[in-house]
Amino acid sequence: MASSDVADMRTRIINELTLLRRRGMTRLRVTPVPTIADVSRVVLGSDEPAAIERLLRQAIDGLGGGQFGRAGLLLFGPSPGTRGRKPKELREMAALELELQPDTFRKGRELRILEQIAEQMIGLVVLQRVTMPSEPAEDRRARLERLAAEIAALPAADLGPLVQLLRSRLGVPD
Template sequence: MSAPPRLPDYGSVLEEVRKVRRAGVVRLREIDTPELRRIADELHGSDGELSGGAVERLLRTAVFGIGGGSLQTAAEYTLGLAQGTRDWPPADRRRRAAQVYGVSVERFRKHHELMVLGQIAEQVVALAGRAPAHTAATATAPLPAAHRAIPLFLHGRVVTLTVHVHSVDLLRDVDVVVSPTNTYFALPAAYKSSVSATLRRAGALKDPAGGVVEDHVHDELRGWAARNGTPGRAALPGTVVATSSGALAGQGVRRIYHVAVAVPRPETNDYDVQPADVTRGVTRAFALLAEESRACDPPLTSICLPLLGAGRGGLPPLESFGALWTAVEAELARGAEWDVHFVVRRHARADLIERLLAGLTERAVRADRGIRADRGDP
């Protein structure tokens, strides 16, 4: 019978969480957090080269476990886990967290911050109790995570990608959502289950009885077609059209990028999707993101991608991810600082993405070690 996992000392965990508060997650690899690293390793496994990423993933899971509300929001700002705050100085993060509670910075430091850090530490200790040292007879498997932060070692730096495992309309605080569509930019009926239909439905303004008052996404897309002389004619595969997010703006989603990847087969209800068109479309989506970001206040910084073409388009999930990853990797390889997200509805697909990214990281780490060895670097 396996021994139960060694529960960490709460005081030690709290002290290390305080270190992270002072340093921020951007400097995790520079600070000494042996207890957090041990817990991260037991829960997820880690590589010495990526220990900072493993600890960040542990902390994100712990903060997510708080369960929302002001406490979770303040915890995200306190550690630098909130979008766009990774490199904020500790004083700026503390000031923003104090605003969440509507108190002065000094009162937050003396009272609320102690509560926030304590709750993070409590969640970390609870996660340590779920480590896989439990026996099969006594262990209670945790629910699969709906949000997975995956550190990736890519071209000499660590980036963190997020995989969401839920319907696309549940996304929050992601600036841009990419939506696959056909080359006619004809959206499906709002009651259907595809990504584009779900976004159309979620973006519509409804009356108290649920009736559609304004079909924002659909109407904007039709307006684009009318202005560009394409109504009733197919656009080139890979074309990208931006619309507002309609009612999704209330969830922090600011734009929808409609990527034409599905080519209808004449006189059928079927489509053809070519992986090259997926890559081309995602590449253009990043170019549009860069263009629009400069004109927006605050700038656009994050983008979320479904597995384009893996629904009625017929592409296997592996092939779809490979096609869009080609564009994502090229963008990140040039040093772009976008916050990249993926969204899928099935945990099996999230597992696939996580395995693929883990394999990429392993190969990148080996290659980096080889390069440093050839140069004689330590």
């Protein structure tokens, strides 16, 4: 993926996450999220709503827990006790988790959470490409070299979350 492809994918994922947050997870089947569905197909092998929800949980888990991660879970409602709640209620709960007013949360932190979830999803795609098991060693080496060149071309701001995700998934210490 070239840097412009990553930026474009990131923007599309953020837009689709925003739409999904507004409509609610219970309307996932009728909410158009083609980029997220593509990511789900690459990462989990399916673009069914249950797989997309698993992808979302996996991406939110990548936020590392704490208040920020819990706010991400609350924002979408996939955690016990929040499924089916109205999106406005979920936003209020997420804001409360971060000790913010809902309007303050909406204007700032919500977007940061969506951006980080998008970064985690992109990182999962990259990880999937790195760990494809059934290719010959020469093909894998060539693919890894191309991937390394693509990563090297990314702006520095995009590298932190990606490096952190790769290290955690591959079991490499910081």
